[in-house]
Amino acid sequence: MKHFYTSKSLLKFSFLFLFVLSVFSLTTSCKDDDDDEVFTDHLVQFEVKSVKGGAPSxxxxxxxxxxxxxxxxVQNTFFVPETPGMQNWSSGEFFVxxxxxxxxxxxNAILPNGDSELIxxxxxxxxxxxxxxxVGSGNQSVSVDFSFLEL
Incomplete structure (x- = not known):
């Protein structure tokens, strides 16, 4: 009876096994890469409000x-001219x-009283x-950031 497990045949089978294993691992690992991220449209609006505070008179x-x-x-900067009574600003709704x-x-705003608010x-x-x-008086700034990646 011949020895089926000679060193040459073991070497051939081990290379064949490694080849099959590597092909299998490549095909299964690439499956996850094919899934495209789904992006959706959202209705967005920016709004700035201020409250004068202090005595009503x-x-x-x-x-x-x-x-x-x-x-x-894409960044947009709006310089608001001195408009009497302008305490609110809104971008209007748009899709993103x-x-x-x-x-x-x-x-950024100049607030007149210690209890004035910029929102x-x-x-x-x-x-x-x-x-x-x-909340405060004088030159005040406030900033917010939102990420769709957190949804």
């Missing part, structure tokens, strides 16, 4: 200075694809995604 007003919005890598990943909103809000699909406020 005061003549000092909130003065919005600068508003900066950023969607993905979630592939843009990041939304940013920054605002910035990002709405996504008509719901508050993130909001932040700063």
């Amino acid at each position: 005061g003549t000092e007003k909130v003065q919005l200075k600068t508003i900066v919005t950023q969607v993905g890598t 694809n979630s592939s843009q990943a990041q939304l940013n909103l920054d605002a 910035v809000t990002i709405y996504v699909d008509s719901e508050v995604a993130i909001t932040k406020k700063v």
Whole structure:
């Protein structure tokens, strides 16, 4: 009877086994790479509000200075002229694809009283995604960031 397990035949079978194993591992590992990420459109709105605070008879007003919005890598800066009584600003609603990943909103204003507020809000699909406020007087800034990757 011949020895079936000679060193040459063992070597051939081991190479064949390694080859089959490597082909199998390559095909199974590439399956996960084929799944494309699904991006969706979202309705987005930026909003800046200010509250004067202090005594109601005061003549000092909130003065919005600068508003900066950023969607993905596209940045827009709005310099608000001295408009009497302008205490609110809104971008209006627009669609953003979630592939843009990041939304940013920054605002700067001169607040007249210690209890004056500057509030910035990002709405996504008509719901508050993130909001932040700063309270104080003088030159105040507030910033919020929202990422679609966290959804």
